[in-house]
Amino acid sequence: MTLVSDWTALAGRTLACCLEIAACTEVPGQITRTFLCPPMHEAHARLDAWAASLGLQTREDAAGNWRATRRSARPGARTLVVGSHLDSVPDAGAYDGVLGVVLGLALLEALGDTPLPYHVELVGFSEEEGVRFGVPFIGSRALVGTAGELLEVTDAGGKTVAQVIAEYGLDVGRLEEARLTGDVLGYLEMHIEQGPVLEAEGRSLGLVEAIAGQSRLDLTFTGKANHAGTTPMGLRRDALTGTSAFVLAAENLARSTPGLVATVGSLTPLPGASNVIPGEVHLTLDIRHARDEVRLGALDQLLTVAEGIARERGLTFSHQLRMEEHATPMNPALTVLLGEAMSAEGQVAVPMVSGAGHDAMLVGQVWPAAMLFLRSPGGLSHHPDEAVLEEDVEAALRVGARFLRLLAEREEAR
Ligand SMILES: [Zn+2]
Incomplete structure (x- = not known):
């Protein structure tokens, strides 16, 4: 199924791409990238370059989400959404959110031209942290069609969400087109743990069963x-x-x-x-x-x-x-499948709870969601020293590719 001969090299390129995106910042010398700040254009350009090398079409929707679609030739194919966020807190690390988006691209590269019985919609959400407007999840709300109610919310300088979207160069009148329609089979988010549990237990990856x-x-x-x-x-x-x-x-x-x-x-x-x-x-x-x-x-x-x-x-x-x-349980069937993928790749699939909020909270209210955590060295996040180990990124790639394959078998049996 996968054509990758060198998972370690792919993990290395995944990390390198995260560091390139970290250089797209509002504050020189820091990583600070809030909702639709000008450097978000550069961040999207880095992702576009990788996507173009895979022959993928990309676009920005009216909420500023970065989108890439891998179409399936199968008639009536459903869609798997893979995503995380591209915004950051002030003076952030390089991996919170961004890693999940770049891992999605790396997974699509790992697939090569292997046909899948479902479309893959890769999304880099424009806003998850709630820094600029005090309300989180603007990006994922747009994907599920509930961002409209936030358009008049103002930031500290009195600008509305709608104004910021227009200043970035997007047409807020097309917000409805950001909503993902059609038959969605599920959502996969890969994210750093942002806590000390996996490191304390000596594990690379965690299987999220619920968001607290x-x-x-x-x-x-x-x-x-x-x-x-x-x-x-x-x-x-x-x-x-x-x-x-x-x-x-x-x-x-x-x-x-x-x-x-x-x-x-x-x-x-x-x-x-x-x-x-x-x-x-x-x-x-x-x-x-x-x-x-x-x-x-x-x-x-x-x-x-x-x-x-x-x-x-x-x-x-x-x-x-x-x-x-409210607590958001992950989808049991998809989570079992992700756990099978972990076991098949030699990872211990012990369920854990996410204490932090994630896009999967919003998306998981609408579509079946599953979440994979990667170990956070030192348990550190929302900090410039935030890190991730290359071996854990490699493990996530192997598990992610296995998950896509198991999901393909399940879809073909439908
Ligand atoms: Zn995050």
């Missing part, structure tokens, strides 16, 4: 600010000591609940002076789990704990939900 759901809240404990020297310990209503008890309770619950992660990432004691008892504390809570009922149950429990702490300490407690995303 998450809740983000703003919390406030209110007590009474007073003089730090004259107020005896027994007569204080210290909002920060109450908050501290809550932070540790959140950690304890997460540690004792398999798969649960809970984080207080921001905490502001007021008035914030060394000689004043904190009268009020604003804090955030971010809580995630692969199963919504576990996350929601834990959140209920923590809010009850917070009320209890407030009661005991003469404080008041209030909370506001800022964001909620």
Whole structure:
């Protein structure tokens, strides 16, 4: 099926292409590539060059997604979407998102002219990180046809999504054409893990079974600010000591609940002076789990704990939900197939949960999705030192090619 004799060389070229795209940046000396910034043109040109060498037609859709299509000659062929994102956070690494797009091209190269019973639509999403507009997934929303509602959202400078699309040189009036129509058999995303699990377990690749759901809240404990020297310990209503008890309770619950992660990432004691008892504390809570009922149950429990702490300490407690995303299970049948491909290539197919959001969250609500993780050395991501090992890229290519072949057998049997 595959004509590749040198997988290592193909992995090396995949990494080299990621580094070329890393040079397409808004900020010299950093990797920063937000939604439809001018350097995105150069990034697309790098992908175009590789695609042209494979004889593939490419285009930019009206949401700025880079698209390449490999057509099947089979009548009534369905479409497999392979993709990830091309935008980055500020001062990013070279592989978050980009690697999945370039791996898609490398896989198509590995196929050579081997016929497939399905079309392959390779997509480099224009926006996943939510940096410029505070709303993530503009690219994948356009692919599934729900980006229209974001056109009037503004960035920090007051520009709308629609204006940014026009300034980049695209016709926002054709946004509907970005929607992928026809019969889609599934979506495959390859992405770096962005966490330490695979490295800790000594594995190259991970089989994602679900993307965790998450809740983000703003919390406030209110007590009474007073003089730090004259107020005896027994007569204080210290909002920060109450908050501290809550932070540790959140950690304890997460540690004792398999798969649960809970984080207080921001905490502001007021008035914030060394000689004043904190009268009020604003804090955030971010809580995630692969199963919504576990996350929601834990959140209920923590809010009850917070009320209890407030009661005991003469404080008041209030909370506001800022964001909620449901968990997205990957498609069982496609995930089994990806696991078979991993086993066939000598990889251990242990299921894992993605704690971070991905395009597969959006796409997976519409079409069957499967996700393959590559080990992140040092567990590091969203950082200039983000890395990936060539041997892991080679393993992903072998598994990806095997997956395409197993999928072809399944489609031919339909
Ligand atoms: Zn990413």
